[in-house]
Amino acid sequence: MDKTRRLIIAGNWKSNKTNSEAVALVSELIRDLANVKELDIVVCPPFTALSDVSRLVLESNIRLGAQNLSDAGYGAFTGEIAPGMLRELSVRYVILGHSERRQFQKETDAQVARKAANAHSNNLIPIVCFGETLAEREAGITEQIVETQVRGSLAGLSVEQMEMTVLAYEPVWAIGTGKTASSAQAQEVHAFVRQVLTSLYGESVSRRVRIQYGGSVKGSNARELLGQPDIDGALVGGASLDSKNFVEIIKNSI
Numbered sequence: 001m002d003k004t005r006r007l008i009i010a011g012n013w014k015s016n017k018t019n020s021e022a023v024a025l026v027s028e029l030i031r032d033l034a035n036v037k038e039l040d041i042v043v044c045p046p047f048t049a050l051s052d053v054s055r056l057v058l059e060s061n062i063r064l065g066a067q068n069l070s071d072a073g074y075g076a077f078t079g080e081i082a083p084g085m086l087r088e089l090s091v092r093y094v095i096l097g098h099s100e101r102r103q104f105q106k107e108t109d110a111q112v113a114r115k116a117a118n119a120h121s122n123n124l125i126p127i128v129c130f131g132e133t134l135a136e137r138e139a140g141i142t143e144q145i146v147e148t149q150v151r152g153s154l155a156g157l158s159v160e161q162m163e164m165t166v167l168a169y170e171p172v173w174a175i176g177t178g179k180t181a182s183s184a185q186a187q188e189v190h191a192f193v194r195q196v197l198t199s200l201y202g203e204s205v206s207r208r209v210r211i212q213y214g215g216s217v218k219g220s221n222a223r224e225l226l227g228q229p230d231i232d233g234a235l236v237g238g239a240s241l242d243s244k245n246f247v248e249i250i251k252n253s254i
C-alpha cells in the first residue's frame with residue numbers, strides 16, 4: 001500500500017460562521033490540535049473571517065484555505081476575490097469547483113481550470129473538487145462523469161502544478177446527506193482517478209497527487225475511509241463546524 005502521501009484533512013465551513021464565531025471555532029482547534037504533526041490540517045472559513053483567522057493560525061500547525069477564487073487578477077470584477085488578496089492573508093489553499101458552485105453558480109470545468117491555473121500562478125494550492133450525482137451513479141456513468149470533470153478541471157496544468165494540486169472526490173449524493181460512500185465505493189473511484197492522472201501525467205506524478213474524499217465524513221467513519229490505499233485525506237463540511245467533531249476526525253485519522 002503506497003501511503004507515502006501525507007494525509008490532508010480540510011474543513012470546508014461553506015457559508016457558515018460569522019467572523020466572531022469563526023474566531024471562537026479556530027481558537028478551540030488551535031488549542032486541541034496543537035500536538036498533531038502527522039498530517040496537514042486546513043480550515044477554509046468564509047472570506048469575511050479570513051483576516052482574523054489568519055492572524056490566529058499564523059503560529060500554529062493549522063493552514064488556511066479559501067473557498068473560491070477569481071479566474072482573473074485585480075480589476076473591475078465586482079464581487080470577485082483576486083489571488084493577491086488571499087496571499088496577503090497567508091492563505092495557502094483554495095477550494096475550487098465544489099459541487100455547490102457547479103450546481104448553484106453553474107461553474108464549468110473550463111472555469112475551474114482557469115481558476116486552478118490562476119491559483120498556481122500566485123502560489124496558492126487548489127483543492128479541485130469533482131463527483132457524480134445520484135442519478136449519474138444509478139445510470140452507471142460515474143467513471144465517465146468523473147473523468148470528464150477531472151480532465152476538464154485540470155486542463156492546461158503543468159507537471160509541477162499537477163503534483164502540487166490536491167483533488168477532492170465528493171459524490172454529490174453523499175454531501176450533507178449523512179449518506180457516506182462506503183470505503184470500497186470511494187476507493188474504487190479514487191483508484192480510477194489515479195489511473196486518469198497516470199494517463200495524463202504519468203505514473204510518478206499520479207502517485208504523488210493527494211486525493212481527498214468528501215461527503216458526510218465524521219469521526220466514526222474517518223479511519224475506515226482514510227485507511228484505503230488511494231484516499232489521502234478528507235474534505236469535511238458539516239462535521240468541521242464543531243471543534244469536537246473535527247478534532248475527533250483528525251485524531252481518528254492518525
Ligand code: 13P
Nearest residue numbers: 012175176215216237238
Ligand atoms: P458534508 O461533510 O457536510 O457532507 O460536506 C462535504 C463537503 O461538501 C465538503 O466540501
